[in-house]
Every structure is written in structure tokens, then in C-alpha cells.
Amino acid sequence: MRPRFLLDGMLGRLCRKMRMLGCDCELAGEGRSPYLLLDAESAGRIAVTAATRSVDRRGPPPVILRSASVPERIAELFAAIGEIPAIEPFTLCLECNAPLGTISPEEAAQRVPPRIVRDFKEFHECTECGRIYWKGSHHNAMERQVEAIMQRLRDEGLLRSSGPSSSPRGKGCC
Numbered sequence: 001m002r003p004r005f006l007l008d009g010m011l012g013r014l015c016r017k018m019r020m021l022g023c024d025c026e027l028a029g030e031g032r033s034p035y036l037l038l039d040a041e042s043a044g045r046i047a048v049t050a051a052t053r054s055v056d057r058r059g060p061p062p063v064i065l066r067s068a069s070v071p072e073r074i075a076e077l078f079a080a081i082g083e084i085p086a087i088e089p090f091t092l093c094l095e096c097n098a099p100l101g102t103i104s105p106e107e108a109a110q111r112v113p114p115r116i117v118r119d120f121k122e123f124h125e126c127t128e129c130g131r132i133y134w135k136g137s138h139h140n141a142m143e144r145q146v147e148a149i150m151q152r153l154r155d156e157g158l159l160r161s162s163g164p165s166s167s168p169r170g171k172g173c174c
């Protein structure tokens with residue numbers, strides 16, 4: 001089963017980046033930080049926090065992140081759980097963690113500005129909140145962020161070089 005995460009409320013930015021990678025990631029709600037471990041346990045999720053104190057101690061221990069940047073934190077988290085989840089960028093809604101489905105430009109035309117439908121042909125819709133995604137300039141920025149995170153995972157030895165041609169080992173699943 002793929003690892004699922006529950007992040008402490010202070011880790012909102014990390015949560016969105018995890019979703020960007022396609023990792024199932026929920027953010028603890030307002031006032032729920034004291035119950036992070038219990039909430040994670042009952043939801044079958046791995047608790048993640050950057051706080052070394054003030055989390056309750058009644059559930060399984062959380063992953064405590066000590067690094068600062070998002071790529072470092074993601075590498076730290078995957079190293080801590082000893083597993084790299086399948087990285088499937090842009091398959092989850094950044095807002096609500098639900099899977100994205102594909103919709104036609106005709107469907108999208110009802111709900112996005114005309115110039116967007118003119119310039120883009122591929123649209124995805126959140127199955128939960130209905131938010132529509134397309135590969136605009138913001139998407140290009142996110143692709144660079146994904147690459148920065150993947151590079152960090154490779155630097156840390158957590159991920160092998162992508163693609164069979166670029167892999168010096170010539171085999172391997174990652």
C-alpha cells in the first residue's frame with residue numbers, strides 16, 4: 001500500500017508540494033496539532049511534524065523534520081520511512097488531495113476564460129472540488145520544482161537516475 005501522510009498544520013507549503021508529486025497528503029486542521037498522532041493513527045496515515053515538542057505521545061511516533069527547504073524535507077521524510085512512494089506529478093488536487101480526472105476543452109470552455117481554451121488543449125478537473133488545471137506558466141514553474149525535488153532525492157541516493165539510458169547501473173526499479 002502506498003504511504004499516506006498527515007502533516008502538522010504548520011506544514012501547509014510542504015503539503016501542497018507533496019500533492020504536486022502525487023503523494024497522498026492531508027494537512028491537520030485548525031487546532032488539531034495536539035491530536036496529530038491520534039488523528040494519524042485513526043486515519044491510517046504517517047504523522048509528520050517539524051515540532052519537536054507539543055505533539056501528543058499517545059499514537060505511533062511521528063516523523064520529525066529538521067531541515068528547512070521543501071526538497072530537503074521531502075528527502076528527509078522519504079529517508080525516515082525508508083520508502084520512496086511512486087512519484088506521479090500532477091495527479092492530485094493541490095487544494096484537497098483528491099485525484100484529478102481529464103476533461104475535454106469543450107467542457108473546460110464553460111468554466112475557464114476563452115483565451116485559456118484557445119492556448120491550451122489539455123485540462124484536468126479535481127473530482128472533489130471541481131478546480132480545473134491546465135499547463136500554463138504556473139505549471140512550468142511547478143515542473144521545475146518537481147525536478148528540483150527529484151534532483152535532491154538523487155543527490156541523497158534515494159532515487160536512481162531516471163530512464164534506462166541515463167542509468168549507469170542499467171537496471172533498477174526507480
Ligand SMILES: [Zn+2]
Pocket residue numbers: 093094095096097098126127128129130131
Ligand atoms: Zn480539489
